[in-house]
Amino acid sequence: MIKSQLISTAFFTDKNDNWFPSESPFLINNKKYKVITMNQIHSDIIKVVSPMRKNYKCDGLYTTKKEYILCVKTADCVPILIHSEIGVGAIHAGWRGLSQNILGNFFENEKYYSDNLKVSIGPHARKCCYEVGKEFERIFPNHILTNHKGRYLDMSSYVSDYLEKLNIEFEDVNVCTICNDRYFSYRQDKTDDRQYSFLCI
Numbered sequence: 001m002i003k004s005q006l007i008s009t010a011f012f013t014d015k016n017d018n019w020f021p022s023e024s025p026f027l028i029n030n031k032k033y034k035v036i037t038m039n040q041i042h043s044d045i046i047k048v049v050s051p052m053r054k055n056y057k058c059d060g061l062y063t064t065k066k067e068y069i070l071c072v073k074t075a076d077c078v079p080i081l082i083h084s085e086i087g088v089g090a091i092h093a094g095w096r097g098l099s100q101n102i103l104g105n106f107f108e109n110e111k112y113y114s115d116n117l118k119v120s121i122g123p124h125a126r127k128c129c130y131e132v133g134k135e136f137e138r139i140f141p142n143h144i145l146t147n148h149k150g151r152y153l154d155m156s157s158y159v160s161d162y163l164e165k166l167n168i169e170f171e172d173v174n175v176c177t178i179c180n181d182r183y184f185s186y187r188q189d190k191t192d193d194r195q196y197s198f199l200c201i
């Protein structure tokens with residue numbers, strides 16, 4: 001498991017952790033937390049956690065409450081964990097979410113924005129391995145690398161360029177899910193297994 005260097009309450013699991021979000025409360029230092037997961041649909045939808053809500057059909061979560069752990073599942077998409085002075089957020093961003101501007105929906109929305117945001121970017125498919133078709137040049141004109149082997153999408157720099165533009169402090173754990181065997185990769189072997197990224201306030 002990777003522990004974020006920037007957000008003390010943010011973690012990224014790998015294959016060896018055997019960690020799954022549980023329906024039952026999670027105990028940390030004898031305090032009870034409820035793990036909130038999403039029914040992720042590659043959208044730009046962000047939802048605020050509410051005790052009334054049973055399901056979260058979305059790709060972003062936000063809460064200002066201490067009792068929740070926000071959880072993203074991925075196997076190549078980009079997990080993004082966010083910590084601010086008043087709340088936390090979690091985003092699942094693949095190429096579809098990024099192209100639909102899920103980052104803007106979170107970071108440029110005053111509902112979620114506050115000073116001193118810190119962002120941790122988890123393991124995802126990186127430019128070393130994420131080969132894409134020619135149509136991606138139109139969707140991500142500034143983040144495609146072409147060499148003699150093919151055309152590669154650089155989601156890492158797409159996200160970091162965006163955060164730099166807004167002057168938001170961030171870290172990238174710098175792990176590629178496709179070429180690192182410790183991580184599940186859908187593109188590598190069509191697996192149904194996922195790793196989890198989670199945080200609380």
Ligand SMILES: [Zn+2]
Pocket residue numbers: 126127128129130176177178179180
């Ligand atoms: Zn790689």
